[in-house]
Amino acid sequence: MQPFTKEVIRIIQNIPSGKVMTYGQVARLAGNPRGARQVARILHSLSKKYQLPWHRVINARGEIVISDHELFTEQKRNLELEGVEVSPEGKVNLHIYQVQN
DNA sequence: CCATTGACTCGGA
DNA sequence: GTCCGAGCCAATG
Numbered sequence: 001m002q003p004f005t006k007e008v009i010r011i012i013q014n015i016p017s018g019k020v021m022t023y024g025q026v027a028r029l030a031g032n033p034r035g036a037r038q039v040a041r042i043l044h045s046l047s048k049k050y051q052l053p054w055h056r057v058i059n060a061r062g063e064i065v066i067s068d069h070e071l072f073t074e075q076k077r078n079l080e081l082e083g084v085e086v087s088p089e090g091k092v093n094l095h096i097y098q099v100q101n
Numbered sequence: 102c103c104a105t106t107g108a109c110t111c112g113g114a
Numbered sequence: 115g116t117c118c119g120a121g122c123c124a125a126t127g
Binding site for chain 1: 106107108109110111
Binding site: 004 | 121122123124125126
């Protein structure tokens with residue numbers, strides 16, 4: 001387990017309810033500007049072990065981009081439960097909901 | 102050890 | 115505004 005990965009986990013756990021961050025944003029804060037895909041992969045494989053709020057992380061365009069339909073629906077539902085508006089296509093308004101640093 | 106796998110991003114067309 | 119190609123790199127098997 002690399003330091004970068006631990007940082008990513010810590011950052012994800014600190015995202016407040018009702019807010020979202022992008023993969024790239026998390027990667028930059030964790031010290032690896034090019035590590036967006038690693039963030040994605042970390043969530044994909046480690047979200048259960050570390051009980052991460054993975055649904056609060058979306059891509060740079062403010063969209064839920066997930067291949068698995070079940071997970072897509074789950075993420076959309078979880079965000080809406082926290083008061084985040086999500087369009088049927090999975091778009092979120094980053095200007096309103098993104099955590100700024 | 103080497104190859105594959107991605108919930109991505111950026112810049113250019 | 116959209117689409118595409120190249121780059122990215124830790125985890126996993």
